[in-house]
Amino acid sequence: MLITVGVLASFAVAPGQSAASVRVVVGVASVSTQYAGADFIGEAQQIRAVGAKAIRIPAKWNLIQPSTSGNFSWARLDSAVNAARSSGLSILMNLEGPAPVWAQKPGANPFANGNAPADPAAFGRFAHQVALRYASRVAAWEIWNEPNLSHYLIPPTAGEYVPLLRSAFNGIRTAGGNQPIVTGGLSSLRTETRDTTFIADLYSLGAKDYFDGIGVHPYTLPYPITADPRGGDGGGAAVLPTGRATMVTNGDAAKSMWITEFGQPTGNTPASTSEIAQSRIIIDAVNRANGLAWIAAIFIFTSRDLSTNPADDNSNFGLYRFDGSPKPVADALRGQLS
Structure with a gap:
């Protein structure tokens, strides 16, 4: 099922941004929902200050x-979503693992970050509940992270991942979430x-009916996105x-592909x-993504040093x-996006 309501239409153009010059959605990938006491409002305001119009928010299943x-701990995710929307940011919500201990496979190391559920349907039910709560405030969904x-993800194969993707897709759709669904961004x-x-x-596993876009993470550290000399095939950006x-x-x-x-x-x-x-490096990547019509979005990782x-x-x-002070890239993005 391909959602044809434009991927870009799901993300409102930020005030002061020229849609004619910046076609691609530029956002920032947050990690704040993984940490207690995070300043969600401050982060959202910093992201808006650089001219970005979207935020990628992790919804971690185990947390x-x-x-x-039957009780869900929504407080942290609620705070992140409310801060993003009140700051004018559209949301790519990333439903990711690990599976909580109760849902893990028998014999799994309960502390492993890559734990998949014994039953993929459990992840689908989780996705359903998330969509029931947030679909009206989310622009797109991403299923898992770097599978x-x-x-x-253990094991890190498409065979393990596709049942999770299918279950999440169906869970979101049956909850009324009709926004684009993107596969988990793949590590380079x-x-x-x-x-x-x-x-x-x-x-080859028949997954094409369960996504509207493919997520990728084409890191090329420490080189520009088109100047990675490793591998002989474009390096990390070969994907x-x-x-x-x-x-x-x-x-x-x-x-589309989504970075x-x-x-x-x-x-x-x-x-x-x-x-x-x-x-x-970051400004170059944004410009190059903007020049490829089949790239819908690029999310810069991340807002603030840890x-x-x-x-x-x-x-x-x-x-x-x-300490919250901007690096040169913050001003450069602001100049590019506003």
Whole structure:
């Protein structure tokens, strides 16, 4: 089922933004719902301040439905959604794991972040409840996160993922959620299931009826998105032309690819760059995504650094520093998007 109400129409153009010059939806991928005490209003305002018009909000299953009692812990997600909407941001809601302990497979390590449910239908019921609560305030849905890595899905295969996708798709649709549904953004790491292979496997397993777009995370650290020298085939961004070709071959030319994460950490590691280089890399990626009509959106990871440690890549992807001050990329985005 292909949703034809325009993917872009689901995201209102932000005040002061020129839709003629910036076709692609530019958003920021948040991680704040994973942390107690997060400043959702402050984050939403920072995201709007750079000219972005959308936010990717994680709805983590294990945090929202920790028991089978029928009680859901909505407070944190409610706060994030309310802050986003009150700040004028459209929402890509990412339904992701791990499965809560009660839903895990027998013998699973209860602390593993990649735990899948024993019964995919349980995830579908969760998706149904999320859609009942938030469908009127969500512009699009993303199902799971980086399912081609065991850190997020065990095992990291399309065979494990497709039943989750199908169940979530049906759960959202039966709850009245008619917005676009996007597959979980695929990691560009080549340590496990390759992103391009995963996309081909989605089609071979008959998944095309259960998504309206394909999510990708074409990280090219520490290089620009079209200048990754590794791999001989475009590096981390190879999934864009190769994945697109697979979509077209399988009759899905009318569907879009969604870059649900792209970013560049600052710091002093081999994968990081200076703040000025970060700015150039991100602005270049936005411009190149904007030039490809089959890319619907690009979400920059993430809003704010998680620490002041320059040796920790994962903590330094922010558009803003840990103290809330803007990096050069924040001003550069503002100039590009407003």
